[in-house]
Amino acid sequence: MVGYVAYADRFAGTLAGVGERLDYLEGLGVRYLHLMPLLRPREGENDGGYAVADDRAVRPDLGTMDDLAALARGLRGRGISLVLDLVLNHVAREHGWAERARAGDPRYRAYFHIHPDRSVPDLYERTLPEVFPDFAPGNFSWDPEADGWVWTTFNAYQWDLNWGNPDVFLEFVDLILHLANRGVEVFRLDAIAFLWKRMGTACQNEPEVHWLTRALRAAARIVAPAVAFKAEAIVSPAELMGYLGRGAHHGRVSDMAYHNSLMVGLWSSLASRDTRLLAGALRAFPPKPTNTAWGLYVRCHDDIGWAIADEDAARVGLGGPAHRHFLSDFYSGEFPGSFARGLVFQHNPYTGDRRISGSAASLAGLEAALDAGDAGRVDDAVRRLLLLHAVILGFGGVPLLYMGDELALLNDSGYADVPEHAADNRWVHRPQMDWALAARVQGEPDTPAGRVNAGLRHLIRVRRSLPHLHASVETWPLHSPDGRVLLLRRDHPLGVMVQAYNFSEQEVVLPAWELRGVLGTEAADALTGSRLGLDRPTLRLEGYRALWLVAAEGSGSVGLV
Numbered sequence: 327m328v329g330y331v332a333y334a335d336r337f338a339g340t341l342a343g344v345g346e347r348l349d350y351l352e353g354l355g356v357r358y359l360h361l362m363p364l365l366r367p368r369e370g371e372n373d374g375g376y377a378v379a380d381d382r383a384v385r386p387d388l389g390t391m392d393d394l395a396a397l398a399r400g401l402r403g404r405g406i407s408l409v410l411d412l413v414l415n416h417v418a419r420e421h422g423w424a425e426r427a428r429a430g431d432p433r434y435r436a437y438f439h440i441h442p443d444r445s446v447p448d449l450y451e452r453t454l455p456e457v458f459p460d461f462a463p464g465n466f467s468w469d470p471e472a473d474g475w476v477w478t479t480f481n482a483y484q485w486d487l488n489w490g491n492p493d494v495f496l497e498f499v500d501l502i503l504h505l506a507n508r509g510v511e512v513f514r515l516d517a518i519a520f521l522w523k524r525m526g527t528a529c530q531n532e533p534e535v536h537w538l539t540r541a542l543r544a545a546a547r548i549v550a551p552a553v554a555f556k557a558e559a560i561v562s563p564a565e566l567m568g569y570l571g572r573g574a575h576h577g578r579v580s581d582m583a584y585h586n587s588l589m590v591g592l593w594s595s596l597a598s599r600d601t602r603l604l605a606g607a608l609r610a611f612p613p614k615p616t617n618t619a620w621g622l623y624v625r626c627h628d629d630i631g632w633a634i635a636d637e638d639a640a641r642v643g644l645g646g647p648a649h650r651h652f653l654s655d656f657y658s659g660e661f662p663g664s665f666a667r668g669l670v671f672q673h674n675p676y677t678g679d680r681r682i683s684g685s686a687a688s689l690a691g692l693e694a695a696l697d698a699g700d701a702g703r704v705d706d707a708v709r710r711l712l713l714l715h716a717v718i719l720g721f722g723g724v725p726l727l728y729m730g731d732e733l734a735l736l737n738d739s740g741y742a743d744v745p746e747h748a749a750d751n752r753w754v755h756r757p758q759m760d761w762a763l764a765a766r767v768q769g770e771p772d773t774p775a776g777r778v779n780a781g782l783r784h785l786i787r788v789r790r791s792l793p794h795l796h797a798s799v800e801t802w803p804l805h806s807p808d809g810r811v812l813l814l815r816r817d818h819p820l821g822v823m824v825q826a827y828n829f830s831e832q833e834v835v836l837p838a839w840e841l842r843g844v845l846g847t848e849a850a851d852a853l854t855g856s857r858l859g860l861d862r863p864t865l866r867l868e869g870y871r872a873l874w875l876v877a878a879e880g881s882g883s884v885g886l887v
Contacts, residue, residue, distance in 0.1 A: 328358065331626065344361070360410075362627055366383040376411070414521060440475070443475070490522075499546075515558055516558045518557050543581075570615055590632060593657065599810055622723045684737055811826055828867045850877075
């Protein structure tokens, strides 16, 4: 499967409008469509739709639940699965449950964490991080109507739910099945890491989170066995595997999880022209359950937080805080020689953390190159974009294309002119779909957008032909004799596949014996259809070149442990 992620309104105006664009999605090779939050949010600020006021209604400007069901039928008829967000951690202050809680109904007050004074909240705050320190400091908000301090991890208008209350669990089982009956096939479990609250901890990744998810999945499978769960667990690498299932939970929690470490490592490798940190981080991952898949992405709707573990950085001689600082400088354009045009998001002066907003094309250097009128830099930017997408399309799992990346859309500086978006610069990389460009891009093969579009379509076509990329097969980093090159290996019953990615502008010369020991004396590059003789001393890899290599017939390939 290849996924596509979009806001329905920014993609096509309404749900009916999305239905009119299915030829475009099918032509691109999309089999999985994630429409960003479309259940009815609160009025005004709503955290991009993640402050849901009614889980059983669609945003009025997008359509109705009947429109959603009609879209799901149209998608399914083309073999495309509909994916929706399910916000588990919180609801909007205006949600019916919260309204009843504010009215004093004890049943619904028990759906939330409401405290009469600061004594308990202050004890929790000792160990709680801040998600949005700039505009939502702290984790509790005073609500005069509720006459209490309400747990609000993200924003004062988003009330955290009390998952220690079985009634909350039952509400969500009912909601999942209701939406599944409307045609939703995959649920993106938003903010899943935050569900369970335990004093003295960061209240993230607690063991009960995995039990609750496993129980939700079991209930859904009794009634709607085709429904899949995708964990939005943007957590440390050490915690991530728990969302796919470890130990007694093996393969019984979520069916998919985002591979945030791969995404962060890709941008880190581009900036440093060094893949050793990424390779080391990947090497530290244990095998995932074979009935699960990674969600792989170059960019998403969110900012990029530099989730690089200090121990991973130390293994390659880097200081974690210093490298994270470098990446923020680089992708905000502050670092000398940077090609990127990004914006700092949520600078935390206490920790030094600075996350980054920006479209994939602008972060990869295309915006700056076009402004400079430098054809060579434009070429580098296009190659970077295609290299990044080659990795996620070749890694094994479900690659997710963010809307507009197939057209190399740049930052949308006009986001600041929209009052409800102005305070949140993540809208810089959530542009309106450019349908005029989409209509002509295949007839303009020499433009940056045309080159990126053609390159992506080619990668998707080749990917579809390769059983070696089945999601159940693990991807392992191989030793690379040159830090600029990432080497990945996949062991499929039909044969070994090796991928090589040059993360620098320079040509790299590799000793051929590194690949000959795995693939034999001759390999075929699936991306170009060419054959490479590995019995010679060296292999040349152009700047930002990707190779998907499988053993050619009769090459005498061997397996390595």
